[in-house]
Structure formats: structure tokens, C-alpha cells
Amino acid sequence: MSSDYSRVHATENVPACDPTPYSRDALEKELREGFRKQQQRVNRVRQVEQVALAKGLGEPAVTSLKDGLYVPHKVLPPLKPEEKKLFERIDIMKCFQHAERNLEDSVVAPLPPLQENTVEQQPMQNQDHQALAEAGAEDALGTSLSSTPSSLAALEHNCSEDVRQFLHQLRSTSRATSSLRDARAEVEDNIQVVEEALLRQSAPLSFENLLDTSARLLTAMERGELTEKVVVPVCVDVSITSGEGNPEIPADPASPPSSSSCPETCVLHGAIEVETYTRKHLLPRAYQVISIAHTAEWILQYTMVYLRTTVAVNKDEAFTRLTLLARCVRLLGDIENFSSILLSLETKCEEYAGFVQxxxxxxxxxxxxxxxxxxxxxxxxxxxxxxxxxxxxxxxxxxxxxxxxxxxxxxxxxxxxxxxxxxxxxxxxxxxxxxxxxxxxxxxxxxxxxxKGFVDECLYERVSDTRISGRFMGASPIQPKVLRAQQVEYERITEGLTFQQIGMSIKGIASLLVGEQLCMGARYILHQSTKEFDKIWGFPMDEVSTAPTEEQLSEEVTKISARAKVQFALQSNTQLKRSSPTFLTQS
Missing domain, CATH: 1.20.58 (Methane Monooxygenase Hydroxylase; Chain G, domain 1)
Structure with missing residues (x-):
């Protein structure tokens, strides 16, 4: 009983609590606010999926954007095996260059007093020197990655030194953002980092000057005029600007860029000089810029998607988002334009080289x-x-x-x-x-x-002499014969017949070629094939005739006839001198 009494007494001593007053308006407001936030999250996820699908962003980048995070390193795609090997070779080459520079600096420094080294001390000194060179090479390859996230460290392990330095400067948010105000500083810093990286890689020119020069060179190469004059800046050799440890000295963002002053220019005459300048000076510089430009392009794509899918709570944030989007669009347009121009320049250089071959x-x-x-x-x-x-x-x-x-x-x-x-x-x-x-x-x-280099056999035939008058032919009992070549000479020179008429009269073919060839053969037979007779015959023929003359032919015919007569007489006498048997009979 005592316990029950004490419990009841304690209960009576507790002051009565007033219940929370019920407010329908507050509940509706809370429900409306929660529904609005839920709807914003759904719309954000849907918009991120649509925009990311159009931009081609990877799954890690899409996941970070859905969670409201701004981590630009998530957008970089993993490197291919051949790209890793390429970057490894680049890093090894830079490592050896840095080690050689350290060795040269140590040689230039004042030497300590000479001491005689024993045989045991020399290997130890060589090992110490190698260790120092390797340590210096590691310092040249990049800063320590202990302060970066594990994913960024894995990404930076397989990239070039310039890209590694660029990635070190990028900023990201550590927690989800509800509006643009939470990530405005990171976005502005990353855009500025992209601009400074492009400017640093384009030195001694600015990125805009390099883009303008590339466009003018491409236009000149496409026209291909050999008399066109193109004014271009004098580019410094890439090996000189990138070989003295410049990445180790960070550029001051507040200081004006060195390329702001007007660079020295030169005049190129013709498309061939333009192609030579592009291949020897511009393309090496452009290859150095494009490594940063491709990485910056992904960063800007990711930043634009983040800005488009982030809520602007007031007018100032909306204006700021438009300003940042405009900067991203301008940079992205310049980078894409530069990439396309560079690809076209490479194609044109290959076309010019192929043309030479x-x-x-x-x-x-x-x-x-x-x-x-x-x-x-x-x-x-x-x-x-x-x-x-x-x-x-x-x-x-x-x-x-x-x-x-x-x-x-x-x-x-x-x-x-x-x-x-x-x-x-x-x-x-x-x-x-x-x-x-x-x-x-x-x-x-x-x-x-x-x-036409032959003599027709018909020219050696003997035909009736058409040059004889009718009175002489009527009085002559025997009609005279002449060579057909002489007949052609008479028809061409005296009668003035054309080549077609001569071909028709001799061969029955009214051909210019046949008539000319017959005249050439006649000139060769008659020893009239030299230049002195060109005006008489009406066509050129500079030939030295070795054909026998008519007198030589007559003498040769006479000799052959005499020889034949002698042979025939000898044969007849031989037959007459043969003794024949005679039998006398007595009647």
C-alpha cells in the first residue's frame, strides 16, 4: 500500500504539460517544402541523365552530379594501355633530362679539394650520385600525391607532367551542394586554372594568338597560292621553352602574362613556306597545348553540366551562373575550334608530304x-x-x-x-x-x-615517159622508158600535183601520207633528199642519200648483161666443141 501511495503521490506532484498546438498551415508548408525538395531531386537526376547522355560523360561523373557533388576529376576517362606507355616514355625522357641538368649543375659548382679515393670508396660514391639523381628526377616528375584523393592519385600516376600539374590545381567540393553558392568559388577557380594552363602551354604566345595563327595558316594552306604573303609570329623552339625546369616555378595569377606584348613576326611567301613553318614550329607547340586542351575540355563539359543542373535561389546566383556558363562556352568553343584546326593542319601537312612524293x-x-x-x-x-x-x-x-x-x-x-x-x-x-x-x-x-623510212619498190619500175610530146612519140618507132621516181619528180615539181594526186596516180589511194612517202622515196632515189631541194619539192627532208644513181644502175645493168652474155657464149662453145661419134659405111 505504501508503494502505491507513494507512486500516486508522485504522479500528482508532476506538473501537467500542455500539448503542442496543432497548426494546419505549418504542416502544409512543411509538406509543400518537402515535396518541392523531393521534386527538385527527381528533376535534377532526370536532367543530369539527359545532359550527361548528350555530353558523353562517364558513370562516375554522372553519379557525382546526381549526389550534388562537384568533383571534376570524376569526368576524366581512364587511360588506355598505349596512352599509359606513351606517358611513361615521356616521364622517363624528362627524368633523364632533369638528371642531366643536375649533373651539369654539380659540375659547374666549385669542386672540393682533391683527395685520393681508394678503390673501395669509388663504388659507394657512384651509388650516392645515382641515388641523388633519382631523387631529383622524382622531384621533377611532380609533387607528392599524399594530399590528393586516392582516385586522383591513381589518375595522376599515369599522365604527363603538365597534365599532372594541371590536375593538382583543380578544386572540388567535399559535400553535397544545394545551390550554386556552395560551389561558386571552386567553379571560378577551375575556370581560371584552365585559362592559365592554356596560356602557360601556349607561351610565348597567348592561346587566342595561337588559335588565330593556326586558322590563318590553315586558310593559306587550303588556298595553296605560291605568291601569297602570310604574317606569322616567330615561335620559340619547344625544346628551349620546356627544358629549363619551368614547371617547377608556379606562375603568379596576378602578374600579367608574358605573351601580352606583341611578339616578333615574320613574313612567309607562298604555301610551301607556310607548310614548312607549320610542320617545324607550329605543330610542336600545338601538340604541347593539346594535351592540356583535351583534359580541359572534359573539365569544362563537366562544369557546364553542373551549372545547368544546379539550382539558383535568387537573381544574383542566376546571373552568376549565366556568366560562368558563358566563360565555359567561350573556352570550350576555342578548344574545340583549336582541335579541329589542328586536325586539319595535320591532314594538310600529310597531303603536302604525299604530294611531294x-x-x-x-x-x-x-x-x-x-x-x-x-x-x-x-x-x-x-x-x-x-x-x-x-x-x-x-x-x-x-x-x-x-x-x-x-x-x-x-x-x-x-x-x-x-x-x-x-x-x-x-x-x-x-x-x-x-x-x-x-x-x-x-x-x-x-x-x-x-x-615513212622505206623506199617503195614501184619507184624502181620503168614506165612510159609522159614528158615526151605527141609529135616526138608519133615519129619515134620505140616509146622511151624512165624510172617511176623520175615520173614522180616531174609530176611534183613541173606539174605541181599534190600528195593526194600523186598517191592516186601511182597507188590508186588519195592519201596525203602515201603521196608524201612516195615523194620521199623518189627524192632518195634521185639523190635530192638534202636541204637544198626542200624548197623545190615543197616539204623538208634532211637525209643523205646512199642510193645508186641512174648511171650507176645503167653501168651495173650493162655489166650484168655482159657477164650473162659471156657465160652464155661459153656454154654454147662448150656444147659445139663436144665430139660426136661418126660411122662411115661402104655401099
Whole structure:
């Protein structure tokens, strides 16, 4: 009973608590606020998925954006094995360069007093020197990664020194953000880091100057004018600007860039000098910039997605977001433009190099084929006139094959290659016109001369002399005969017949070629093939005739006839002197 009484007494002594007053408006406001936040999260996730799908961001980047985090390192894709090997080779080369510089500095420093080293001390000194060189190389490769996240450390382990320094300067948020105000400083710093990295890699030029110079060089190379003048800055050699340990000295953001002053310029004359300048000076600098530009492009894409999917709670944040988006869009546009121009420049340089190889190969190939054909024709023309056609028939098959190869090659160049550079097109037109003019000009004329290099047998025939008047022919009991070559001479020189008329009168063919060849044969037989008779015959023929004259032919015929008569008389006398048996009989 005592316990129950004490419990009841204690209960009565506790003061009564007033219940919390129920507020319908507050509950509705709380529910509305919670629903709004939930709807914002759903919309954010949906928007992140849509934008990330369009931008091609990876799964880690999408996850961080859905969680409201701003971690730009998540967007960088993992390196491929060949890229890792490339960066390893670059780091090894820089390691050796840094070790050599340390060794040179140690040699230049004042030497301690000389002491005689024993054989046991020399290996120990060599090991100490190697350890110092390796330690210096490790310091040159980058700073310690102990203060960076594990994912960033793994990423920076397989990248170049410039990209590693760039990644060290990027900032990220450690917790989820509810509005732009929570990550504004990180976003602004990262955009500034991108601008400074591009400026540092483009030194002594600015990134805008490098982009403008690349665009002007590409335009000049695409036009291909050999008389165009292009003003370009004098670029410093990449090996000089990147070999003295410059990455170890951080640039002061407040100090003005060294490239703000006007750089020295030079004038390039023609597309060939532009291509040489691009290949030797601009492309090495552009390759150094593009390593940072590709990484910065992913960072800017990630930053733009974050800005587009982050809530702006007031007008100032909305204006700030638009300003940051404008900076990202401008930088991203310049980087993409620079990448496309660089790719086009590489393609143009390869096109120019291929054109040089094509030019040398094509000219050498065509020159070899056509020279062989022309040398063969010259060899045939050096032979005596009557034997040229027979020699041409012996060599014509080989010459036809070489000419077919040359024509097929020219046809392949004409139809399979369409140059877009002006001086490439000019060379193509010149090559085709020169080759076809040579084939249809000197080679064709020499071939025609060789084909006409024979004497027709009909020119040695004796025909009635049409030069005799009718009175003499009526009084003469015997009609005189002359060589047909003399008849051709009379018809061409005295009567003035054309080549077609001569061909029709002798061969029955009204052909210019046949008539000219008959006249050439007649001139050769009559020893009128030199230049002195060109005006008389009406066409050139510079040949030295070795044909026998008519007197020589008459003498030769007389000798042959006399020799035949003597042989016939000897045979007759031999038959008469033969004794015949005679039998006398007595009747």
C-alpha cells in the first residue's frame, strides 16, 4: 500500500504539460517544402541523365552530379594501355633530362679539394650520385600525391607532367551542394586554372594568338597560292621553352602574362613556306597545348553540366551562373575550334608530304618511260632511210607497251586524284599537258618519220615517159622508158600535183601520207633528199642519200648483161666443141 501511495503521490506532484498546438498551415508548408525538395531531386537526376547522355560523360561523373557533388576529376576517362606507355616514355625522357641538368649543375659548382679515393670508396660514391639523381628526377616528375584523393592519385600516376600539374590545381567540393553558392568559388577557380594552363602551354604566345595563327595558316594552306604573303609570329623552339625546369616555378595569377606584348613576326611567301613553318614550329607547340586542351575540355563539359543542373535561389546566383556558363562556352568553343584546326593542319601537312612524293614518283616514272621510247625512236632515225621502217617493226611492240603504261598512269592521275590546293592543281594540269604534248608532239612525229623510212619498190619500175610530146612519140618507132621516181619528180615539181594526186596516180589511194612517202622515196632515189631541194619539192627532208644513181644502175645493168652474155657464149662453145661419134659405111 505504501508503494502505491507513494507512486500516486508522485504522479500528482508532476506538473501537467500542455500539448503542442496543432497548426494546419505549418504542416502544409512543411509538406509543400518537402515535396518541392523531393521534386527538385527527381528533376535534377532526370536532367543530369539527359545532359550527361548528350555530353558523353562517364558513370562516375554522372553519379557525382546526381549526389550534388562537384568533383571534376570524376569526368576524366581512364587511360588506355598505349596512352599509359606513351606517358611513361615521356616521364622517363624528362627524368633523364632533369638528371642531366643536375649533373651539369654539380659540375659547374666549385669542386672540393682533391683527395685520393681508394678503390673501395669509388663504388659507394657512384651509388650516392645515382641515388641523388633519382631523387631529383622524382622531384621533377611532380609533387607528392599524399594530399590528393586516392582516385586522383591513381589518375595522376599515369599522365604527363603538365597534365599532372594541371590536375593538382583543380578544386572540388567535399559535400553535397544545394545551390550554386556552395560551389561558386571552386567553379571560378577551375575556370581560371584552365585559362592559365592554356596560356602557360601556349607561351610565348597567348592561346587566342595561337588559335588565330593556326586558322590563318590553315586558310593559306587550303588556298595553296605560291605568291601569297602570310604574317606569322616567330615561335620559340619547344625544346628551349620546356627544358629549363619551368614547371617547377608556379606562375603568379596576378602578374600579367608574358605573351601580352606583341611578339616578333615574320613574313612567309607562298604555301610551301607556310607548310614548312607549320610542320617545324607550329605543330610542336600545338601538340604541347593539346594535351592540356583535351583534359580541359572534359573539365569544362563537366562544369557546364553542373551549372545547368544546379539550382539558383535568387537573381544574383542566376546571373552568376549565366556568366560562368558563358566563360565555359567561350573556352570550350576555342578548344574545340583549336582541335579541329589542328586536325586539319595535320591532314594538310600529310597531303603536302604525299604530294611531294607523288610529284617525284610521277615525274620520274613518266620521264623514264617516255625517254626510253624517244631514245628508241632516235636510234631508229639514226639508221639509213630505207631501213627505218623494218627496224621500227622490230621495236614497235616494246614501245607500245611503254606508251600504254604511261597513258594508263596519266589517266589514273587525271580521274582518281582531284586536288583542292591550287598549286597541286596547277602541277597536275602542267604534268598532263606536258606529257600529252610530248607524246602527241615529238614522239608522234618521230614515229611517223620512222614509219615513212622505206623506199617503195614501184619507184624502181620503168614506165612510159609522159614528158615526151605527141609529135616526138608519133615519129619515134620505140616509146622511151624512165624510172617511176623520175615520173614522180616531174609530176611534183613541173606539174605541181599534190600528195593526194600523186598517191592516186601511182597507188590508186588519195592519201596525203602515201603521196608524201612516195615523194620521199623518189627524192632518195634521185639523190635530192638534202636541204637544198626542200624548197623545190615543197616539204623538208634532211637525209643523205646512199642510193645508186641512174648511171650507176645503167653501168651495173650493162655489166650484168655482159657477164650473162659471156657465160652464155661459153656454154654454147662448150656444147659445139663436144665430139660426136661418126660411122662411115661402104655401099
Amino acid at each position: 607523288l610529284k617525284d614518283t610521277a615525274e620520274k616514272h613518266l620521264r623514264t618511260l617516255l625517254d626510253d621510247v624517244e631514245d628508241s625512236l632516235d636510234g631508229i632515225l639514226s639508221a639509213p632511210f630505207p631501213s627505218r621502217r623494218s627496224r621500227l617493226l622490230l621495236l614497235e611492240c616494246g614501245m607500245q607497251k611503254k606508251l600504254q603504261r604511261a597513258l594508263l598512269f596519266l589517266n589514273e592521275i587525271d580521274y582518281s586524284w582531284t586536288p583542292h590546293v591550287r598549286f597541286h592543281w596547277m602541277w597536275k594540269v602542267e604534268l598532263l599537258s606536258t606529257s600529252f604534248h610530248r607524246i602527241h608532239g615529238p614522239i608522234s612525229r618521230k614515229h611517223m618519220q620512222c614509219s
